[in-house]
Amino acid sequence: MLIRIPPASAASESEVTPEAVYLSRRRFMGGGLGLASLAALPALSFADDGRYAEVESVDEPAWFKAKLASVRWQAVTVGDEAITPYKDASRYNNFYEFGPNKGDPVRHAAQFKVEPWTVLIDGEVGRPGRYDMAALAEPQQLEERIYRLRCVEAWSMVIPWLGFSLADLLRQAEPTSQARYVRFETLVDAERMVGQRSGFSLIDWPYVEGLRLDEAMHPLAFMAVGMYGRTLPAQNGAPLRLVVPWKYGFKSIKSIVRISLVRDEPVNTWQALAPNEYGFYANVNPQVDHPRWSQAQERRLPSSLFSPNVMKTRLFNGYDEVASLYSGLDLRKHY
Ligand code: MTE
Numbered sequence: 001m002l003i004r005i006p007p008a009s010a011a012s013e014s015e016v017t018p019e020a021v022y023l024s025r026r027r028f029m030g031g032g033l034g035l036a037s038l039a040a041l042p043a044l045s046f047a048d049d050g051r052y053a054e055v056e057s058v059d060e061p062a063w064f065k066a067k068l069a070s071v072r073w074q075a076v077t078v079g080d081e082a083i084t085p086y087k088d089a090s091r092y093n094n095f096y097e098f099g100p101n102k103g104d105p106v107r108h109a110a111q112f113k114v115e116p117w118t119v120l121i122d123g124e125v126g127r128p129g130r131y132d133m134a135a136l137a138e139p140q141q142l143e144e145r146i147y148r149l150r151c152v153e154a155w156s157m158v159i160p161w162l163g164f165s166l167a168d169l170l171r172q173a174e175p176t177s178q179a180r181y182v183r184f185e186t187l188v189d190a191e192r193m194v195g196q197r198s199g200f201s202l203i204d205w206p207y208v209e210g211l212r213l214d215e216a217m218h219p220l221a222f223m224a225v226g227m228y229g230r231t232l233p234a235q236n237g238a239p240l241r242l243v244v245p246w247k248y249g250f251k252s253i254k255s256i257v258r259i260s261l262v263r264d265e266p267v268n269t270w271q272a273l274a275p276n277e278y279g280f281y282a283n284v285n286p287q288v289d290h291p292r293w294s295q296a297q298e299r300r301l302p303s304s305l306f307s308p309n310v311m312k313t314r315l316f317n318g319y320d321e322v323a324s325l326y327s328g329l330d331l332r333k334h335y
Contacts, residue, residue: 056086056090056233058230060230060231061115061133061231064225064226064231071144072142075143075144075145076145076220078147078158078318083160084157084159084301086228090236092301093106093236094250096201096203097196097207097255099198100195100200100201106233109233109234112193112238113192114133114255115239117240118130118132118257119131119133119136119240119259121169121259122258122259122260124175124178125176127172128173133225136169140165141165141168142162142225143162143165144160144162144229147220147222147243148245148317148318149243150284151248152249152250152278152290154297154313155299155300156299156301156317159228161227161243162225162227162230163224164223165222165223166182166216166221166222166223167217167218167221169223169259170182170216170259173259173261175213179261179262180213180262181210181212181213181261181265182210182216182259182261183258183262184209184253184256184258185206185253185256185258185260186205186208187206187257188206202273204269204272207269208266208268209250209266211244212325218325221243222243222244222245223241223242223243224241237253237255241254241256246317246322247281247282247284250269250278250282266280277290277291281329281334283315283335284313284315284316285331287332288331288335295313296312
């Protein structure tokens with residue numbers, strides 16, 4: 001991965017936006033409002049009292065608004081670890097389709113419209129199909145899951161995602177006995193994604209990711225359609241992204257248009273670019289360093305020169321319940 005160490009000036013990105021801003025909205029939505037009153041609400045926003053950045057309001061599609069009424073809030077949490085301010089999670093991004101720098105996605109994705117959007121589910125499945133987002137989400141129970149996100153570049157965040165279980169989605173497609181892996185693909189549209197027009201990009205589009213089928217069926221594997229109580233901002237992978245909290249962030253592929261059940265292990269984008277640095281598994285592991293830097297620690301954002309907020313990295317990013325997926329596998333070899 002092309003690593004860019006943020007300059008000291010990145011400290012400006014670290015002024016704290018309290019979780020209270022986000023949590024107050026969550027409580028507001030969960031506070032006994034019925035479907036009818038929710039549907040009548042305009043996109044919510046919070047007053048900026050001068051110290052805090054507001055959580056931006058966005059146009060939410062009808063299917064998403066309807067689903068908000070039955071969200072299971074805080075279905076998974078991270079104990080007392082603070083939620084990363086929305087401002088950091090939505091402005092410090094990796095999304096090479098919109099450029100290689102952390103600030104590029106929020107700038108270049110602003111005009112990126114994700115309606116209409118379809119997702120093709122194909123390959124080794126009994127029920128292949130192409131779904132628009134309303135149809136894809138319709139049978140799913142939306143949950144809020146607060147997960148750690150650990151980037152291979154050694155920074156991390158805690159993000160409250162909204163979405164549904166990947167296993168539920170895959171089961172509905174009825175994988176055949178031949179299906180051993182799941183392959184995900186991001187949209188290719190050079191007109192709308194400026195990074196795909198760049199002659200400097202080394203990536204062979206589309207961005208591709210993959211999971212072993214048993215990893216994909218693990219209850220923690222998640223398809224996000226929102227975060228911080230609203231739809232995903234474009235820079236975070238709208239309208240649909242994968243979230244695999246025990247793996248490095250590059251596995252969490254954004255703006256997915258195709259999910260294929262396949263027989264052979266897919267080659268993912270970063271693995272294709274630098275196979276000695278990025279593997280298929282990409283499990284968070286403090287004992288297996290990247291060839292160019294240590295993975296023993298991470299900077300939890302917001303982080304600044306004077307308050308670096310460095311902490312120890314945990315095996316599987318602290319999600320010990322996935323360990324049995326890898327029993328007998330040499331994690332040094334299968335990085
Ligand atoms: N998905 C696509 N399509 N393109 C990308 O460049 N970057 C990955 C991942 N998903 C990427 C992507 C990387 S390297 C990380 S760390 C996470 O998205 C970052 O997610 P975030 O910007 O929401 O924090």
